[in-house]
Amino acid sequence: MRREDVEKPSEWVLETAISALTVDLRPVRRLPSDLVLFTGAMLLFVASSILIALALGPKGFANLTEGQRWLYGGTVLGCGLLLSIAVAPQMIPGARRWVSLPYTVLVPIAAVALCAVMIYPESNSTQFVSRGIPCLRTVLLCAAAGGVTTYYLLRRGYIVTPRQTSVSSALFGAYIGIAVLALHCPIEDWLHVLVWHLGGTVLSALATWAYWKVRFAENRA
């Protein structure tokens, strides 16, 4: 490395930066380790899912057999864990990305879809739309409320990729909705789960992505 070739910043630039940094400089408390952040996100996922499902009534879970409960519950918890691992590092610049965004979208959808087909092999198309709308509404409401809350919690750190962070947050919120419906929704139809439950997660991710797309376009205009 030829040190004499390196462009050096002007002295006044350095002095201005130093005075900005040192004026009223106070000690700060560092963010905790990845493990603590993942656990926190997972606790938020489990606690909010159970609380909302209890408020709505856990009718769906009561209809399942012991084995089906373990399968559905385990799958949804696994998705929650994956999303927690994807969401938590978004608040730290230069943190390791354990899971990339496409996997965060595709893996949970595939897992829940497969689980729904195994648990509810039958499909009944009567009142398909009218019975589906309340489930879609639940997922979208959870995605909006959970996504905004998660994003604001992540802002306690420093977000360097706002679009990726908000899409992950919306997905995290949407999967809280999926967990709520796993406990609450009594409709035993794999197509219903696929379209109205999982459709809500795709819609919320797309809506968030579109929001940032429009925002960037407005900034350029």
Next chain:
Amino acid sequence: MVATEPTATELQPKHLELLMQRYQAGESEAAAVLVHQVSPRILQFFLALVRNRSVAEDLLQDFWLRIHKARHTYRLGEPLWAWLFAIARRTQIDSYRRRSRVSQHEIQGEHLPEAVSQPKEPEGLSSGIWDVLKTLPPNQQEAVLLLKVNGLSLEETARAAGITVGAVKQRAHRAFEALRIALGRRNL
């Protein structure tokens, strides 16, 4: 504070991590030393991307303000340069968007003053390579700058860019392939 040239030992990650720790603990002296030791490398990164010294120095100041806001997010033991370049990268992206917005509303004068001084070529890249590098997509330029000019590892580059190591390898491979073809045409 008297500006001193950072020595090779001072630029070692462990030394900088300790300075960062002291800065987080509220020590003004550590903050000043950190600014002197980190700034040249970050300025080099900005210059390579914007090719304008005054813009690069503005970016450097903005960068330090962001570092100050984000200082609690650095955790001891994590790669410091990846953390610093992640924030530098964000600073440059935000500034680029802001400048694009402003430039669309500006009316250009007929005669522009000549630039006072042109920045040197980024260290480690010859003039011919730099001309070709400028034609690459921004994410590929960034991969080359972080890996080859700033000497970050694949893991650190991935962390700084907020992507996986596989994605960095792919961007770097495409960039090197484009450079190889373009330089072959120029017989460099």
